[in-house]
Amino acid sequence: xxxxxxxxxxxxxxxESSQTPSQWWVWRSRHLSLxxxxxxxxxxxxxxxxxxxxxxxxxxxxxYPVPPLAVVRTILGLPTDNPNYIFVVNTLRLPRTLVAxxxxxxxxxxxxxxxxxTRNPLAAPDIIGINAGAALAAVSLIVVFxxxxxxxxxxxxFGGALSVAMLIYGVAWHGGSxxxxxxxxxIGFSLIASALTELMLTFxxxxxxxxxxxxxxxxxxxxxxxxxxAFFPWLGLFGLCSLRLSRELNALQLGDDxxxxxxxxxxxxxxxxxxxxxxxxxxxxxTAGNIGFVGLMAPxxxxxxxxxxxxGLLPTAALIGGLVVVAADLIGRLLFAxxxxxxxxxxxxxxxxxxxxxxxxxxx
Amino acid sequence: xxxxxxxxxxxxxxxxxxxxxxxxxxxxxITVLVGPNGCGKSTLLKGLGRLLKPKQGTVYLxxxxxxxxxxxxxxxxxxxxxxxxxxxxGLTVTELIAQGRYPYQSWLQQWSEEDEKKVNAALEITSLTxxxxxxxxxxxxxxxxxxxxxxxxxxxxxxxxxxxxTTFLDLAHQIEVLxxxxxxxxxxxxxxxxxxxxxxxxxxxxxxxxxxxxGKVYAQGSPREVMTEPLVKDIFGLDCRVVEDxxxxxxxxxxxxxxSDR
Numbered sequence: 001x002x003x004x005x006x007x008x009x010x011x012x013x014x015x016e017s018s019q020t021p022s023q024w025w026v027w028r029s030r031h032l033s034l035x036x037x038x039x040x041x042x043x044x045x046x047x048x049x050x051x052x053x054x055x056x057x058x059x060x061x062x063x064y065p066v067p068p069l070a071v072v073r074t075i076l077g078l079p080t081d082n083p084n085y086i087f088v089v090n091t092l093r094l095p096r097t098l099v100a101x102x103x104x105x106x107x108x109x110x111x112x113x114x115x116x117x118t119r120n121p122l123a124a125p126d127i128i129g130i131n132a133g134a135a136l137a138a139v140s141l142i143v144v145f146x147x148x149x150x151x152x153x154x155x156x157x158f159g160g161a162l163s164v165a166m167l168i169y170g171v172a173w174h175g176g177s178x179x180x181x182x183x184x185x186x187i188g189f190s191l192i193a194s195a196l197t198e199l200m201l202t203f204x205x206x207x208x209x210x211x212x213x214x215x216x217x218x219x220x221x222x223x224x225x226x227x228x229x230a231f232f233p234w235l236g237l238f239g240l241c242s243l244r245l246s247r248e249l250n251a252l253q254l255g256d257d258x259x260x261x262x263x264x265x266x267x268x269x270x271x272x273x274x275x276x277x278x279x280x281x282x283x284x285x286x287t288a289g290n291i292g293f294v295g296l297m298a299p300x301x302x303x304x305x306x307x308x309x310x311x312g313l314l315p316t317a318a319l320i321g322g323l324v325v326v327a328a329d330l331i332g333r334l335l336f337a338x339x340x341x342x343x344x345x346x347x348x349x350x351x352x353x354x355x356x357x358x359x360x361x362x363x364x
Numbered sequence: 365x366x367x368x369x370x371x372x373x374x375x376x377x378x379x380x381x382x383x384x385x386x387x388x389x390x391x392x393x394i395t396v397l398v399g400p401n402g403c404g405k406s407t408l409l410k411g412l413g414r415l416l417k418p419k420q421g422t423v424y425l426x427x428x429x430x431x432x433x434x435x436x437x438x439x440x441x442x443x444x445x446x447x448x449x450x451x452x453x454g455l456t457v458t459e460l461i462a463q464g465r466y467p468y469q470s471w472l473q474q475w476s477e478e479d480e481k482k483v484n485a486a487l488e489i490t491s492l493t494x495x496x497x498x499x500x501x502x503x504x505x506x507x508x509x510x511x512x513x514x515x516x517x518x519x520x521x522x523x524x525x526x527x528x529x530t531t532f533l534d535l536a537h538q539i540e541v542l543x544x545x546x547x548x549x550x551x552x553x554x555x556x557x558x559x560x561x562x563x564x565x566x567x568x569x570x571x572x573x574x575x576x577x578x579g580k581v582y583a584q585g586s587p588r589e590v591m592t593e594p595l596v597k598d599i600f601g602l603d604c605r606v607v608e609d610x611x612x613x614x615x616x617x618x619x620x621x622x623x624s625d626r
Binding site: 023024026028031032033034035119121244247250251253254255257258260261262263264265303307308309311 | 410413414415434435436437438439440442443444445446449450451452453454455456458459460463464466467469471472473474475476477479480497519
């Protein structure tokens with residue numbers, strides 16, 4: 001066939017002048033083949049270095065300053081000229097920073113997963129009600145049963161997150177869960193949970209309420225090795241599961257019909273991913289309260305750096321989330337020292353405008 | 365027969381759309397589904413592609429029930445492009461096309477040489493090689509649709525199901541996409557089953573035409589047999605003349621409309 005159409009097409013299709021030969025970094029052996037976006041290794045390395053530097057800086061700051069080099073030596077178990085450093089660095093400040101990092105990683109991964117599952121760039125665990133459920137459960141515990149030991153707080157928070165997620169999924173599952181339905185139901189539950197939390201705060205005893213408010217703001221103040229040991233196994237387990245399932249997210253992102261057509265086990269995979277997301281978000285909220293907007297922001301920043309393919313996106317978002325919370329904790333301590341601001345307030349101050357920016361951009 | 369439906373009953377969101385439908389789709393041909401809005405042609409396509417679980421009956425792919433086969437195995441036989449697909453923001457053409465290799469991949473084998481070869485071939489056939497690293501959202505409508513078709517080509521299936529592959533495209537791009545599908549059928553012998561809105565394009569590009577009305581197959585056969593004045597009146601409620609297309613010799617439907625007197 002002849003082709004006026006074809007020649008017209010080649011005119012309209014004029015490519016950009018500069019093309020990279022390959023955007024992927026490929027690794028193949030007999031039993032294994034992988035590919036990543038080329039930018040991923042550099043970005044991961046860069047973010048990790050900045051995070052380490054920020055952690056060291058963060059540990060060196062405080063009422064009892066420790067020089068950065070002494071921080072490194074103390075952590076590595078090398079001798080320093082001041083024997084107090086061991087207690088200040090290893091017992092007081094290192095676990096706090098590690099908790100901040102872990103919480104950031106967990107929130108960012110949970111956000112990346114929910115954004116992927118729902119195909120909605122604005123969907124983070126705090127938006128689909130998972131964090132609100134965790135907060136409601138914890139506040140209820142503080143206000144209704146003030147005598148219950150505070151160590152039960154994390155358990156309650158995790159239970160709250162899980163039950164909201166199961167409610168959302170149970171209702172949205174009906175007739176095959178569509179992304180829009182999932183999001184709407186999640187926002188509904190989020191509003192209900194927040195309203196109930198407000199109600200608790202209004203009617204609660206003033207002392208209990210002030211305690212609840214501190215926890216609600218999200219803080220890593222006073223976190224010790226006990227929290228690190230309780231939280232990191234969750235992070236490790238569900239973090240690895242998420243990385244394992246990240247490939248499925250790429251297929252899910254194309255829409256239910258296409259994912260099914262490509263042969264994905266849609267409901268199982270979505271269920272597994274949602275469970276990972278809930279476990280990560282719930283355990284993070286349980287450990288440090290509601291540190292908002294990290295789950296929303298980190299995936300977007302990562303997408304700017306390495307693109308939307310999840311094999312690279314998920315680890316990148318995770319490391320960025322860790323960095324954001326570590327930095328927020330540091331800023332919260334430096335800004336009005338010696339008064340400490342909870343890092344949840346810092347992330348909200350940065351995150352809320354960012355959310356608005358995303359909202360305005362998505363309307364275009 | 366590439367695909368066959370036996371006593372098929374399909375419901376969409378609890379509402380029965382199709383009941384007791386029997387159908388056989390010949391291999392190596394282009395089969396076109398036509399009919400008015402809501403007649404169940406998209407539902408049927410979804411049923412044939414195992415996206416909808418039937419209330420009753422089944423679909424046979426090369427003789428075996430499609431719901432009994434492992435879904436990844438089906439995905440190696442049958443590619444599917446739904447109507448108006450959307451890609452995540454920033455996804456590049458190659459990344460999208462590479463998704464077509466999903467049914468061949470596992471956790472350990474995520475990017476084999478075969479995958480790479482098929483993706484490059486799909487880029488080539490759809491003339492998208494020079495756009496390989498451009499984000500999907502920066503392409504024109506026709507290029508975008510070609511990228512989605514390229515994804516189903518990378519899937520490397522003998523059977524392709526497409527739901528209105530030309531919607532939202534201007535006329536030139538509609539023909540461009542149909543020509544591409546025609547080439548695939550002619551050169552590679554792929555079986556193509558598609559829903560088309562435009563009756564005249566269906567008449568030209570289809571080897572076989574299936575006309576549907578109210579969830580039932582109303583008529584099937586070659587476009588010349590199916591696309592007649594009484595049929596168009598019956599299923600679309602439209603008075604028309606059917607003449608011979610001066611370019612291809614296939615039937616051409618010209619609606620009467622109110623403004624039809626010379």
